[in-house]
Amino acid sequence: MNDDGNESPKKQNPNQPQPAWGSDLIAEMMRALGLRYIALNPGSSYRGLHDSLVNHLGDKRPQILLCLHEEHAVSIAHGWAKVTGEPMAVALHANVGLMHASMAIYNAWCDRVPIMVFGAAGPYDASLRRPWIDWIHTSRDQAAIVRPYTKWDDQPMSIAASLESMNRASVIARTAPMGPVYVAFDVTVQEQPLALTAGHDDAIPSPARYELPAEAEPNSASLKTVVTFMRDARSPLILMGRVSRDPSDWARRVALAEAFDAKVITDIKTGASFPTNHALHVGDPGYFLSHASIEALKVADCVISFDWIDLAGTLRQAGRHRDAPKVVQVSLDHQLTNGWSFDHQALAPADLHIAAMPDTVVAALVAHIGAPIGLPPPDKTTNPVCTQADPSSALDPETFAAALGAGLENEIVSFVRLPLGWLGGSWHFKHPLDYLGCDGGAGIGAGPGMLVGAALAMREGARLPIAVLGDGDFMMGVSALWTGAHNKVPFLIVVANNQSFFNDEIHQGKIAQQRNRPIENKWIGQRIAEPDIDIAGIAQAQGLIGIGPVATAKTLTDAVLEGVARAKAGASVVIDARVLGGYGASMSKGMTKA
Template identity: 25%
Template sequence: MTSRYTTSKALLEALQEADVSFIFSNLGSDHPAIIEALAEAEKEGIDFPKIITCPHEMVALSAAHGYAQVSGKPQAVLVHVECGTQNLGAAIHNAWKGRVPVLIFAGTSPYTQEGELRGSRNEFIHWIQDVPDQPGIVRGYMKYTHEIRTGKNVKQIVHRALQIAQSSPKGPVYLTSAREVLEEEVEKVEIHPEQWRPIAARALAPQEIDPLVKDLLAANNPLIVTSYIGKNKQAVKELVQFCEKLAIPVLESVPNYMNFPSDHPLHCGYQWNTSTQNDLIEKADFIMVIDSDVPWIPVNNKPSPNCTIYYIDEDPLKEGMTLWYIPSKRFFAADAETALRQLNEVIKNADIDSLQVNERRKQIEKYHKAQREEWKKAEQFFDDIITPEYLTACIREVCDENTIIVNEGISNFQTLYTHLQMTKPGSIFGSGGGGLGWNGGAAIGAKLADPSKTVISLTGDGSYLFSVPSSVHWISQKYDAPFLTVIYNNRGWKSPKLSTLAVHPNGIANETNQFFVDFTPHADLSKIAEAAGGAYARKVENPHELKEALNEAIKTVKSGRSAVLDVYLPAISQENQMREEKNHSTV
């Protein structure tokens, strides 16, 4: 059979040239030309990105997301027309809000119906899946959308899309093409990938640096707030150097990475949906916010009116958020590592009040130590109950420098960061968004990106179910990507309950303990993974068994088999009763 050089083959070549290793795919009737090109490549020994068959698109995009976070390299996701695009679901939101580069390709229904071109409509579904504006489904979440109309420039389009995806602020891109175009025979085009590199990092304008440094050095109580500076390991290094020079405390607000070593004496904790005023924010007379979308929640927790604020971010205007503002003196569109390098160079020779800095350092170190002592007290178990704090402390004990944590704890988000106390850049990742179900696919992507790592996924029972665990664990087994899942199982959705109590603390829902979030009857969640992917499955209800179960699960994962521990925390339906009993015993 004579080989044909088609648009599909050129598309796959372009992905290979761009250093894409995997195509996380859910194939459909729009992909015959791609399937044919892949089959021919396998037969002829041609190197194309490896196909990872994903029985659910949410898992596919979450896996590409996790891979990109660990490796720094964007991967491709291949889905079926508008139905597959819609099935990407919340993963699209996560990639957009998490600033993660990924290329999504979807076919479209053929545009001929009487055999005028190869690939013309020949299945009833081609009429049913023909929609007016397929890219409109995702346009609000993409940096770039484009329809490939010919194979003659498909390589240029793919490289341009990936250049946009990788340029700050990074994000997903979406390409489409009809079957007839994918089947088109074309002449081969040579591309030089080095001509399609991402846009260079942006720096602070030189004239803006001196006023910032002047305000900083005049401050008595400066503070750094960050959320995702840790996406760049070198930026963390620069931040540590900057803070050590001037004894500036660091607060992590809704972190998605390890942004500052938790054991560093200048690290002063984490915050999420805190309902109280953070004393460091309240006391600060200078705050530099670096890479943080939500540095504080003003209704409960905000700086004083006299505090001088500077804001540094790749996207300081937040044009994708319709309501967003903070009272900053100046906003800078700059790369965190580059900006901190500039600032470190300036303060190296600045006139610094060393007595003031040394006194501040002593106070911060005292604060840090007292804070850690309080954290430690919360890690004890009592009355044969497994608390989230105790569970997280036990997980911390089985982690080492070769561990990657995938965190989708949601209602236990702050607890996880507080009691894991990560110290190494690249050791923990969050989705960056609010689309639940990211954890399973992300763990697969993380493991594929660095097979030498031990990957641990931490999730609530709700987000575990959202992750499509049957597909996740089938993929994990098929592609030799074992990881440990620990389910923080409170048998319900706790976050809606917390949201209700925050608005109606003395309402009828609280009085009757009816929040409509109870998962009764309770499912045996770990058995899903066992049935779908042969995972080690175990339910843990006794705190005395917890450490042994974690060690056994880690041992299993390191031997090449995934494991799921379904750990029973106090049920949300019992919390009101437990609180009353505790209050009664105290009285």
């Protein structure tokens, strides 16, 4: 239905079989690059491209995903990339759209995921600008806004240069270490007419002629050194960080750990990387090390870091920054280190640094030592650790996880996001799609968009995409959910609603305690109450199913059962779960310790 209550207009068949405008070729290039979707919020700076996507390509490959905010468009592409490992296209309107999207681009940068971000500007020729509006939407160096946290950018000034830039951007975004790229198209380039001559397809450079660089392989000397280090160690330890979603890679990681009888630590910042119920897995995955993980690291005499986020900080947590064990660093991340952002973390020691993809090195090591490789993990039903809770109990973190587990007991699910208060030991991850990791840059508001993108990527599979979101994250990104409902993408959100920016309550409590001031005031400027927010109502207003609020174990389990049934029938569902504030010990200590 449209705004007048009438049926929405139907999509017409494309009436322009041959490219006639510059933007037609740009749209054809997007299709040639294999971009299935383009997430966007409309803007006049790329009106030519928008027309070409709709009336030249017929809104197919790429299909438009209409978004209500540019930040959500990038977050949706981020979620897509976390599942597929491939980029989605995003279109941003001039400098204003790019500024809106900048936080989400930074998230994608920190999370090392590929996104093809296309912008628009101009006319760069000042004599062609409309009064007022074209001037405030044009900047001399538009990409400067995001250059410190993109892999590459360009501002091509002709159609031939634009097509070449798109090819280059695709290769750069998808080459490890991956990340977002940005290309801005001048309005005049988009809207210039083309001479319709035979052989116009020759203007589209074939992406097949611009393949990704072959992955670097570890040399035999490096492999022998790693094997010697690990076999000589009494307590070898593996830190499993940013790795692939491939089940075969998962099986090889298990084989490597078993071959060396090495303990394995995982965290919650990255996606599931190793079975948490395996005998060699130690500690609960979290944003910071658990007590058991710290103890394992304290006695380790050889550590292999497979692109672990913040290796130096992790060693410091265990008191090993001055007495570091023998360290092997397997990562390409140093290639993205720059002088603007400190997302590269502190400088970590490395007795051997192998500049290659982690799973490439794992495969080479397994082959080198001839370790037997088991079968890839199957998609199985969910595996909560906390399986029972008093039905009338309020929803503290442990009860929340137990009640959620009871509702999901027979389902195959993928957790797209988990909140800061999640207890890492409350759930077992036994498949690389069981959990997809955090947003990378810790930018609140990314969760809803990332869920929509991930759920879109999993729409044809057997898994039910689920996000457990904080109420602050939900409210900042809530209008991203309209895009999911509009495109009939099934998923389930459970909002862990403590009605507060609770992490900052902890910070304010610590500061008050240090200064001998009333800790009872920590809630002021933090609580999201008076008036209460109708989470379920906000979901319903955007065409989703809204359930709740619920506040006990039984009512949450019942709501989850209902939500699962609705989602499996094709709906987008949101549950408002009223939870008590609380973090695990490692989280509380890690987030507030200076």
